[in-house]
Amino acid sequence: MRFIIITGLSGAGKTQVIRCLEDLDYYCIDNMPPALIPKFAEICYSSNGKINKVAMVIDIRGGDMFNELFNELNTLKASGYNYEVLFLEANNEALVKRYKETRRMHPLARDGRLIDGIEKERDILEYVRKKANHILDTSSYTTAQLKNAVTELFEGDENGRGGIVINIQSFGFKYGIVLDGDLVFDVRFLPNPYYKEKLKNHTGLDNDVQEYVLKFEQTQEFVKRLNEMMAYLLPYYIEEGKSQLVIGIGCTGGKHRSVTIAIQLYNFLKENGYNAIISHRDILKDKY
Numbered sequence: 001m002r003f004i005i006i007t008g009l010s011g012a013g014k015t016q017v018i019r020c021l022e023d024l025d026y027y028c029i030d031n032m033p034p035a036l037i038p039k040f041a042e043i044c045y046s047s048n049g050k051i052n053k054v055a056m057v058i059d060i061r062g063g064d065m066f067n068e069l070f071n072e073l074n075t076l077k078a079s080g081y082n083y084e085v086l087f088l089e090a091n092n093e094a095l096v097k098r099y100k101e102t103r104r105m106h107p108l109a110r111d112g113r114l115i116d117g118i119e120k121e122r123d124i125l126e127y128v129r130k131k132a133n134h135i136l137d138t139s140s141y142t143t144a145q146l147k148n149a150v151t152e153l154f155e156g157d158e159n160g161r162g163g164i165v166i167n168i169q170s171f172g173f174k175y176g177i178v179l180d181g182d183l184v185f186d187v188r189f190l191p192n193p194y195y196k197e198k199l200k201n202h203t204g205l206d207n208d209v210q211e212y213v214l215k216f217e218q219t220q221e222f223v224k225r226l227n228e229m230m231a232y233l234l235p236y237y238i239e240e241g242k243s244q245l246v247i248g249i250g251c252t253g254g255k256h257r258s259v260t261i262a263i264q265l266y267n268f269l270k271e272n273g274y275n276a277i278i279s280h281r282d283i284l285k286d287k288y
Helices: 014-023 034-045 060-078 092-102 114-131 143-154 207-214 217-239 257-271
Strands: 002-008 027-030 053-057 084-089 134-137 165-172 183-186 244-251 275-280
Touching: 002 014, 002 034, 002 060, 002 114, 014 027, 014 053, 014 084, 014 143, 034 053, 034 060, 060 114, 084 114, 092 114, 134 143, 143 217, 165 257, 207 217, 207 257, 217 257, 244 257, 257 275
Parallel strands: 002 053, 002 084, 027 053, 084 134, 165 244, 165 275, 183 244
Antiparallel strands: none
């Protein structure tokens, strides 16, 4: 069970962090009253694994209730429930700039200057900061960089490849292109098993079809270059904070060549530690 409490300065990025964790399949709650934490933890820990990643934002928006945070966290610890506290902060210049850009009012500066509200909040949160397991200074972070840091902290692996889901989909151009594809590759230039009587009624899931498609030099060269391109591109997609990438591989009917190449790409990505999934949109549509 990963049970994360997100807190910190207003404007430091708590909303972006909770969205990032949602993309990582965490069950997320924003502005959780501290008094409800122990009961909610009990529900999560007794779910038999159905809820095993939880994140909640708790901050000064809760008013006087926020002061009860560590009493409730002590209750968690006494009950044997583990938790982590992530504290987000930023320098005054960054916080003022963000509030000016969004034109939002600081929760502690309703009747005064913005900088006074920021400093007051720092004083209130100093004790919380000292108790945090993780502290992120987001002063110089872009949204993508913050997302990358959170992914690395709570979901990343030694390769830094957690946090992006790569969906590979084979399809047939005669049924239309993949509408949500980020990258689409046309493999209709490869030799077509459809024109081989023994193969036309089979699919790229069958070894005989795969062997036929892959035996050609142009296929081997294409697979090599496609893998090299993905190895080059994916770290940059991750750096920019992309959480999902859809790659379409298309041939005429979506039954032979596209399926074969999609499988080759899927195997390459899995072997290199990426979170890839594969589907074949049109594999059953052609009836011969």
